[in-house]
Amino acid sequence: RRIPVQVAKRIRGSRMVGGQTTHIPLKVNSAGMIPLIFAQSILIFPGTVAGYFLGVENEWGRWFAEQVYNFFNLQHSWGYWILYFWLVVAFTFFYTLVIFQQQNIAENLQKQGGFIPGIRPGRPTAEYLYKVLMRITLVGALFLGVVAVLPFLVRTITGVQTLSLEATAMLIVVGVGLDTMRQLEAAQELLRTVVLK
Numbered sequence: 459r460r461i462p463v464q465v466a467k468r469i470r471g472s473r474m475v476g477g478q479t480t481h482i483p484l485k486v487n488s489a490g491m492i493p494l495i496f497a498q499s500i501l502i503f504p505g506t507v508a509g510y511f512l513g514v515e516n517e518w519g520r521w522f523a524e525q526v527y528n529f530f531n532l533q534h535s536w537g538y539w540i541l542y543f544w545l546v547v548a549f550t551f552f553y554t555l556v557i558f559q560q561q562n563i564a565e566n567l568q569k570q571g572g573f574i575p576g577i578r579p580g581r582p583t584a585e586y587l588y589k590v591l592m593r594i595t596l597v598g599a600l601f602l603g604v605v606a607v608l609p610f611l612v613r614t615i616t617g618v619q620t621l622s623l624e625a626t627a628m629l630i631v632v633g634v635g636l637d638t639m640r641q642l643e644a645a646q647e648l649l650r651t652v653v654l655k
Contacts (some may be wrong), residue, residue, distance in 0.1 A: 459594050461587065466571040473566075480572075482563060483593055487598035491547035492628050494606055505530030506578045539610045542612055543603040550599035551592075557593055605629065 460481040504526055511523035529538060564584035573579050577586045605628060 459486075459590065461574060461590065463567065463572045463574055464535075468574070482587070484594060485598070486524070486594050487550070487602055488595070489550045489553040489598070489602070490633075491562070492553050493546045493599075493602060496549040497545035497606065500545060501530055501538070501542060524606075539607045543607050546603045546606045547599040550602055551595055554595045555593065558588075563587055 460483055463480050463482055464479050506531070508523045508526035511519060512527060514520050514523065528532070529535060564580065564587060567573065567583060568579045574583055574586065577583050606626070
């Protein structure tokens, strides 16, 4: 989403600067693959710890360790994948907010004399950007959650157990494809400018 920004005209010395229009690009998925990695790391930990207690002599302890180990390692239960989905969604919001707060966009805009048309500088700008970011991150987080559980859904629907798809692998392939397309478009644009001159 592109948020329009106008920079006020200012006089520096004998020349006028500013007075231009630009935009702040907010990505639908600004967290990238980080939420998938966080969620997988969190889900691996309980199964690993439970694996150490599978051979204990206490019958109740062994049963509990087996239940935890099976839930987090076999990955055939709906509960595991529902938990994975919600962890991905939660970590997408968490990571996006951490990155967004570090940028201090509203404060930097105010220092540079920029403003969003119709929004007052300072706190109202920060609140507006936060509200827009939360709405588009919701869509991105839900999409990333669906991509994360897509291998399980495909295996469940088709019944093919040999199908090996990973959400992170799919995102890498799509990311490389998009980057390649951007580079080809940039090269094509450069070629056009050279030919026109």
